[in-house]
Amino acid sequence: MAPSSQKGIVITIPILVLSVSAATIFLFFLLSPLSSPSPPTCPPSPFTTTAAVAGGSVSEEDTDRRISTSIDDIEWVKYQIRANGLHMRDNVLRKGINPRSRAQQLEDLNNFKGISHYEGSEASNHTALPCPGELLVEEHHSNYGEPWAGGRDVFEFLAESSHLTVNSRVLEIGCGTLRVGLHFIRYLKPEHFHCLERDELSLMAAFRYELPSQGLLHKRPLIVRGEDMDFTKFGSDVVYDLIYASAVFLHMPDKLVWAGVERLVNKLKPYHGRIFVSHNIKFCMRLGGNECTKRLTSLGLEYLGKRTHDSLLFNHYEIWFEFRRTKA
Ligand SMILES: C[S@@+](CC[C@H](N)C(=O)[O-])C[C@H]1O[C@@H](n2cnc3c(N)ncnc32)[C@H](O)[C@@H]1O
Numbered sequence: 058m059a060p061s062s063q064k065g066i067v068i069t070i071p072i073l074v075l076s077v078s079a080a081t082i083f084l085f086f087l088l089s090p091l092s093s094p095s096p097p098t099c100p101p102s103p104f105t106t107t108a109a110v111a112g113g114s115v116s117e118e119d120t121d122r123r124i125s126t127s128i129d130d131i132e133w134v135k136y137q138i139r140a141n142g143l144h145m146r147d148n149v150l151r152k153g154i155n156p157r158s159r160a161q162q163l164e165d166l167n168n169f170k171g172i173s174h175y176e177g178s179e180a181s182n183h184t185a186l187p188c189p190g191e192l193l194v195e196e197h198h199s200n201y202g203e204p205w206a207g208g209r210d211v212f213e214f215l216a217e218s219s220h221l222t223v224n225s226r227v228l229e230i231g232c233g234t235l236r237v238g239l240h241f242i243r244y245l246k247p248e249h250f251h252c253l254e255r256d257e258l259s260l261m262a263a264f265r266y267e268l269p270s271q272g273l274l275h276k277r278p279l280i281v282r283g284e285d286m287d288f289t290k291f292g293s294d295v296v297y298d299l300i301y302a303s304a305v306f307l308h309m310p311d312k313l314v315w316a317g318v319e320r321l322v323n324k325l326k327p328y329h330g331r332i333f334v335s336h337n338i339k340f341c342m343r344l345g346g347n348e349c350t351k352r353l354t355s356l357g358l359e360y361l362g363k364r365t366h367d368s369l370l371f372n373h374y375e376i377w378f379e380f381r382r383t384k385a
Contacts, residue, residue: 124221124244125213126369162194192266197234197259201304205236206370211303211335212240214366214377219331225249225298228291228324230317231305232280234262242268242276250276251291255284286317288324296326301333306340314340315352322356325382332358332380357384 148156157165167190175183191197198205215237221227223246232238232252242250254260260282268274281290300321306314318332325332341349341360353360361379368374 124216159194159196159199163190163196166190166193186265186269188265188269189261192262195266197262197266198236200234200259201236203373204371207368207373207375208236208238209240210366210368210370210373211237211375212244213369214364214375215299215301215333216241216244218333218364218377218379219299220329221245221299223249226295227251228253228288228297228300228321230286230300230302231255231308232263233259235267237303238263238278239267239271239273242273242278243271245276247275247277248279250278251295251297252278252280253283253286253288253291254280255282257282286313286320288317288320291324295324296330297321297324298326298330299333300325300330301335303335306334306338307336309340311340311343318358319356322358322382327382327385330382334378334380335375337376338378353380354383357382359383 150156174180181187195205215221219225221244223244225245226249227241227245229238229241229250229252232254233256235242238250238252254263260280263280268276268278279291283290321332338349338360341353344352350360358380359382361381364377364379365374366377
């Protein structure tokens, strides 16, 4: 093979060919990300920032995805209480703190209207959403004979059990004052939470106090007043991932519950969608013998069993009955 020679440097033809090829490949890789809009071949590295906490560290990715309170969360809060030397004490008058009952607070509000307020003609000019005093002092948080905080437990249980994502669509029958619904509304995408509720005062509490005070008006939940299990206002095409009735069916005539269930079957996502009913399913059991199973089967529903979940904050557990749709 004839060597190519220049000023004493000898380069053989194969070496020349190899060098040119290597340079071409190098240039191709160097320039291709600039000229091609195709996505990078490696996924972006996951968000791994961690916050050091006593009782374990939590990645932000975990906290974004997780719904239920973890053992680490509980250890963390217990540690904070210990570290700050906190104990329960009598809630009496002390510097800057003047404890009032709801009734006293409402009386104060009506009599004194708070420390700074507008008077006369200005009084009605400065409030975008004037809210009745009863709602401002949260009287409706005592409507159900149980701590309001239990609403969070219900949300966590139902969301985990139905493998909820932010894209899911949820219908609550009888959402009342949004004790449970608020947590779904906060979690889900706008317009993905629907509710049918009959009680006017509860709906006032939901619209005039809970949604604005929680900063959730932008989530535009579809809440409809009604008591006849008529779901036409929710649209004919909507398909729910979760339909639930928390402490509601036990207050309704069996006939009405069945009418509602029949209308809802086609609105439940087949197989993966879930219906959850709390407390009891007497509307079913009262049919006697095997009749409940037969009726459910004829509707294309299957009873999956009884579940319980514990409260985070007080000695309480709730019973739930789970159903799914067996036909597409
Ligand atoms: C005990 S509260 C429970 C409220 C809410 N689900 C919760 O767990 O916080 C029962 C609710 O069911 C509502 N309700 C009862 N019968 C109803 C019906 N036929 N249609 C719609 N809502 C009804 C009541 O007005 C009330 O708000």
